[in-house]
Amino acid sequence: MSAKTGVGAPVLRKEDFRFITGKGQYTDDINRQDQAYAYFLRSPHAHATIKKLDISAAKSAPGVLGVLTGDDLAADKIGGLICGWMIHNKDGSPMKAGAHPALAQGKVRYVGDHVAVVIADTYAQAKDAAEKIIVDYQVLPAVVDMNKAKGSVAIHDVAPDNMVYDWHLGDKAATDAAFAKAKHVTKIDVVNNRLIPNAMEPRAAIGDFDSGTGVYTLYTTSQNPHVARLVLSAFVGIAPEHKLRVIAPDVGGGFGSKIFIYAEETVCVWASKKVGRPVKWTADRTEAFLSDAHGRDHITHAELALDDKGKILGFRVHTKANLGAYLSTFSSCVPTYLYAPLLSGQYDIPAIYAEVEGIYTTTAPVDAYRGAGRPEATFLVERIIEKAARETGTDPALFRRKNFIKSFPHQTPVIMAYDTGNYTASLDLALEMADYKNFGKRKKDSAKNGKLRGIGFSAYIEACGIAPSAAVGSLGAGVGLWESAEIRVNPVGTVEVLTGSHSHGQGHETTFAQLVADRLGIDIESVSVVHGDTDKVQFGMGTYGSRSGAVGMSAIVKAVDKVIAKGKKVAAYALEAAEKDIEFKDGRFNVAGTDKSLAFGEVALQAYIAHKFNGQDLEPGLKEGAFYDPTNFTFPSGVHICEVEIDPETGVTDIVKWTAVDDFGNIINPMIVEGQVHGGIAQGVGQALLEGAHYNADGQLVTASYMDYTMPRADDLPSFDIGITTTPCTTNPLGIKGCGEAGAIAAPPAVINAITDAVGHEDVPMPATPLAVWHACQKGARKLAAE
Amino acid sequence: MASVTMTVNGKQVTANVDPRTLLAQFLRDNLHLTGTHVGCDTSQCGACVVHVDGRAIKSCTTLALSCDGASVTTIEGIGTPDNLHPMQAAFRENHGLQCGFCTPGMIMSAIDIVNRKGHALDEHTIREELEGNICRCTGYHNIVKAVAQGAAAMK
Amino acid sequence: MYAFSYHNPKTVRQAATLLSKNAEGKVLAGGQTLLPTMKQRLASPSALIDLGHAEGLSGIEQKGRNIVIGAMTRHVDVATSAIVKNAIPGLAALAEGIGDAAVRNRGTIGGSIANNDPAADYPSAALALGATIVTNKRKIAADDFFQGMFATALEEGEIIVKVSFPIPSKAAYEKFPNPASRYALVGVFVAKKGSDVRVAVTGAGSNGVFRSKECEAALAGRFNAKSLEGVKVSASGLNADMHATSEYRAHLIPVMAKRAVTKALGK
Structure with missing residues (x-):
């Protein structure tokens, strides 16, 4: 181990070699012998009952091996897809979750819903045959607008008013009392636009049943293969866990969308036994747009109560959250427990009350997307804070500073107990980096060129390191959210790290190796990281919610510590010393006060040859596992400042400067952390300026390709100025908070606060497209003329 | 089916393909050069870019048959882990x-x-x-x- | 894609014969629009007649006061041609802005003009410059060629061979791209030849490329950006979609025209 590869060093990534040479192995790159191809016939209607489904012509089409429908699923007693988090209504009754069959059973509920699957020798044959399926639909009214969902036709019989739940959090009476004594109340209405995740690798699956062993293997684009196996075994009922192997090989980005268990992989693995051949499905981009779980989609009204000095007294929030046509795997918790507990932001707010209505619509299911609930909370908090500062004539930086939480630990009124932070430090550094004091001059210069310049702040907080199992269990989670790790030391002293985390861009093969090599004092090249295969890694909860550092690496550290403890026992025998006299330092086991010493690799060999100890006293081998269950969430925070210049003639917004100052606690690899911040900001800027899923009144997805859904491109973005402040997390052994979602959480309000600053009023929607900003400029000009 | 011959990463290859085979499919399915990826259907994402006769093109928007006689270079053809481009x-x-x-x-x-x-x-x-x-x-x-x-x- | 037969003629004559034999066949030029359309199963030609190996269809030359560009000339070759850059820099700049680099390496001028996509760039240049479209059968003036969205004067079995652009005294193109597709939301090509000023607009019209009488009238007096101040273009007949209302497009036409004129004047 050297300083160059230790914890805190910007180690270049080990995994890069295969990706830059075209040797990555993504699911679609894998081909099983004799594999067949699946094509899903999807609903062209947003809402319809299926009166008749005639598959006879398709069945006899060339190359077709099988045409399967919801009836076949039912006949095989294959269960529906599940939502793993139970939310309770205000009155204590459980949420209303409609059934979610992997193939439609009598009804379709969104455009892209799965009607039937055709399996054929080639993909083209499957697609050709699907055109021969005759479906007699009775079209029902689409339910697209959340505000009109209540009176519309029911999408699921169990939810006659299309309400999944009516949930709340916080102290209503205390909040009402705060408003009663307020000197000023700021009100805001915001829409958090619906997004489509768009990992660049489309989802894919190969189901492969081995009739010789009775074992199913599923290759799939998953962020959490073990959770996929658990759900497919315990709930869907494909096969018991020991007869189902799930492999998530290289995965080309997830951003949440590959957490969930979808219809397609369910069908592929089930169908592989039915047709007696491996079954492969790869989404095309249009299918990805239609059927990947979407993100965000909130409508919110909120009010902030201030005293006469501009101190916040209370915060009241009412949100409608679109959950789509079915409840996806974790959908129910996103607008509830991942949202409302973050409404205190970085601010000392004595009273908060939030109400959330979860609503069914005839649109694709909505679930966690990078940030998941926390971007929605941050957008709301940072927009209303900015508006309050403006209404009270206070500098927005000063307004925030005045209301920051300044002592820790801090218990908010909405569940969360922040362990540590220094919000003022991040703000100070960001102001300096952004050259805030000279902004006025830059604004004047822009005006001389006919441009509008604006500056916007976002002081975000997120809850990461998801999550203490007991805590989430009490809130309705169906699983615990610990992580596992296993350290296998080979007799020559090389190490395999088996982790339940999954890397799909995060660089775990490097950072995890960095951590283990550093702890064991060995060369980083001697450490390899194994993940993504349920046959190799016993169990794990996967990667999402910025948890792989704070939870995944904590499990690894625990297992490493056990390896060192065992190593000390082995070394004691080998060195003929007392165990208590063995010290482990810089990769060597030393007998304290002597020059007797063995290298890590030598101890590993001693552990396996086992010549020096009696097996009854000490087991041979050097392999340890650990489960780590966090005791609290972690709370990364920071301040982002966005500066924009707008061309009022066209409405084009140019981001001229981006300053990001983040506190992620301790950092293993700053290069990778910065990369995460860059990517997150790009997604947040995408939400603010470019991206928006749009369904028309008939429930057709208008933005179903890159022709209409605007992905951030290189020329849409600036380079970013990144700063770091550090307050180590106090609740995990590494002091890590997590960094994966920060940018996506921080960015949207920074952009919109900058644009609203530039145009001089608050009426700017997301995405702030040129059209929207042109309208806003005109409104701003009218407002100026009127003044 | 129709015959196509091209040079891929310096090696001449000949195959019989369905005319609708895209160059991306030909590289991935016929030649198992899976470094060339397909990320969209509308020719925008660029995951499929390869060089044909020295120019970058989108292999998902080019027929394999149109490349008859051409020289194609993919990501696999420019360098190896030991000898990176x-x-x-x-x-x-x-x-x-x-x-x-x-x-x-x-x-x-x-x-x-x-x-x-x-x-x-x-x-x-x-x-x-x-x-x-x-x-x-x-x-x-x-x-x-x-x-x-x-x-x-x-x- | 649906199945089709593939043909690889070596001459335009062979291509025309194949086209006449395959009533449901289509000519494949660069394929940058046709192939995505076929992949989505929105087009199902029975045959593709690939012009990629047909002789004599590529190349750029100056013939007197005209720039003549072969139909299979790729966008990149127009963009980087010294001849085009010297004679009609606005046309080279337009080609440099079509699609992205990989699309420009493959897409052709003939394909773009024959397809007449309402948001394509080339039709505006052809119309504003008063180009002549030369086919295997005849010469067609651009004024007569473009006949509405995806509709042209091309008859069955007719193949574009080259396009001839008269060299203007001043010309430039300004595009406001659709943020998602990067096709023209509004693209304006202005050209001045002697006292004749033409302003052609692509991307905006619900019936394809058209000339903006309002902008042309304003520029007839003095060919400078100031002449376009306060020009109002009617929104009627303009496209409206989630990216732009017809009013926004109408607003952008003189704005883009102004910027194109400034560019044409080399300012």
């Missing part, structure tokens, strides 16, 4: 990739930019020239740095 090395050294899915197309496009625009590339040029390659992970910040460094190193 300068642009490959630059992507690694600048952390210009995360999930890696867009990376082959990104690198092939980047080399094409250098071929057309030379070795001294400013940030603005690089960002504009990458219009046809979408990355969801990196925010492009490090890709831009990588292309600039790779361009200089290709001299």
Whole structure:
């Protein structure tokens, strides 16, 4: 181990070699012998009952091996897809979750819903045959607008008013009392636009049943293969866990969308036994747009109560959250427990009350997307804070500073107990980096060129390191959210790290190796990281919610510590010393006060040859596992400042400067952390300026390709100025908070606060497209003329 | 079925293909060169970019048969882990990739930019020239740095 | 894609014969629009007649006061041609802005003009410059060629061979791209030849490329950006979609025209 590869060093990534040479192995790159191809016939209607489904012509089409429908699923007693988090209504009754069959059973509920699957020798044959399926639909009214969902036709019989739940959090009476004594109340209405995740690798699956062993293997684009196996075994009922192997090989980005268990992989693995051949499905981009779980989609009204000095007294929030046509795997918790507990932001707010209505619509299911609930909370908090500062004539930086939480630990009124932070430090550094004091001059210069310049702040907080199992269990989670790790030391002293985390861009093969090599004092090249295969890694909860550092690496550290403890026992025998006299330092086991010493690799060999100890006293081998269950969430925070210049003639917004100052606690690899911040900001800027899923009144997805859904491109973005402040997390052994979602959480309000600053009023929607900003400029000009 | 012959990464290959076979499918399915990826259906994401007769093209929007007689270079043909192309090395050294899915197309496009625009590339040029390659992970910040460094190193 | 037969003629004559034999066949030029359309199963030609190996269809030359560009000339070759850059820099700049680099390496001028996509760039140049479209059968003036969205004067079995652009005294193109597709939301090509000023607009019209009488009238007096101040273009007949209302497009036409004129004047 050297300083160059230790914890805190910007180690270049080990995994890069295969990706830059075209040797990555993504699911679609894998081909099983004799594999067949699946094509899903999807609903062209947003809402319809299926009166008749005639598959006879398709069945006899060339190359077709099988045409399967919801009836076949039912006949095989294959269960529906599940939502793993139970939310309770205000009155204590459980949420209303409609059934979610992997193939439609009598009804379709969104455009892209799965009607039937055709399996054929080639993909083209499957697609050709699907055109021969005759479906007699009775079209029902689409339910697209959340505000009109209540009176519309029911999408699921169990939810006659299309309400999944009516949930709340916080102290209503205390909040009402705060408003009663307020000197000023700021009100805001915001829409958090619906997004489509768009990992660049489309989802894919190969189901492969081995009739010789009775074992199913599923290759799939998953962020959490073990959770996929658990759900497919315990709930869907494909096969018991020991007869189902799930492999998530290289995965080309997830951003949440590959957490969930979808219809397609369910069908592929089930169908592989039915047709007696491996079954492969790869989404095309249009299918990805239609059927990947979407993100965000909130409508919110909120009010902030201030005293006469501009101190916040209370915060009241009412949100409608679109959950789509079915409840996806974790959908129910996103607008509830991942949202409302973050409404205190970085601010000392004595009273908060939030109400959330979860609503069914005839649109694709909505679930966690990078940030998941926390971007929605941050957008709301940072927009209303900015508006309050403006209404009270206070500098927005000063307004925030005045209301920051300044002592820790801090218990908010909405569940969360922040362990540590220094919000003022991040703000100070960001102001300096952004050259805030000279902004006025830059604004004047822009005006001389006919441009509008604006500056916007976002002081975000997120809850990461998801999550203490007991805590989430009490809130309705169906699983615990610990992580596992296993350290296998080979007799020559090389190490395999088996982790339940999954890397799909995060660089775990490097950072995890960095951590283990550093702890064991060995060369980083001697450490390899194994993940993504349920046959190799016993169990794990996967990667999402910025948890792989704070939870995944904590499990690894625990297992490493056990390896060192065992190593000390082995070394004691080998060195003929007392165990208590063995010290482990810089990769060597030393007998304290002597020059007797063995290298890590030598101890590993001693552990396996086992010549020096009696097996009854000490087991041979050097392999340890650990489960780590966090005791609290972690709370990364920071301040982002966005500066924009707008061309009022066209409405084009140019981001001229981006300053990001983040506190992620301790950092293993700053290069990778910065990369995460860059990517997150790009997604947040995408939400603010470019991206928006749009369904028309008939429930057709208008933005179903890159022709209409605007992905951030290189020329849409600036380079970013990144700063770091550090307050180590106090609740995990590494002091890590997590960094994966920060940018996506921080960015949207920074952009919109900058644009609203530039145009001089608050009426700017997301995405702030040129059209929207042109309208806003005109409104701003009218407002100026009127003044 | 129709016969097609082309040179791929220096090796001549001949195959009988369905006329609707796209160059991307031909490379992936027939030749098992799976470094060329397919990320969209509308010719925008650029994950499929390869070089045909020295020019970057989108292999998902080109028929294999149209490349009869052509010379095709894919990501597998420009360097190996032991002998990286300068642009490959630059992507690694600048952390210009995360999930890696867009990376082959990104690198092939980047080399094409250098071929057309030379070795001294400013940030603005690089960002504009990458219009046809979408990355969801990196925010492009490090890709831009990588292309600039790779361009200089290709001299 | 649906199945089709593939043909690879070596001459335009062979291509025309194949086209006449395959009533449901289509000519494949660069394929940058046709192939995505076929992949989505929105087009199902029975045959593709690939012009990629047909002789004599590529190349750029100056013939007197005209720039003549072969139909299979790729966008990149127009963009980088010294001849085009010297004679009609606005046309080279337009080609440099079509699609992205990989699309420009493959897409052709003939394909773009024959397809007449309402948001394509080339039709505006052809119309504003008063180009002549030369087919295997005849010469067609651009004024007569473009006949509405995806509709042209091309008859069955007719193949574009080259396009001839008269060299203007001043010309430039300014595009406001659709943020998602990067096709023209509004693209304006202005050209001045002697006292004749033409302003052609693509991307905006619900019936394809058209000339903006309002902008032309304003520029007839003095060919400078100031002449376009206060020009109002009617929104009627303009496209409306989620990216732009017809009013926004109408607003952008004189704005883009102004910027194109400034560019044409080399300012």
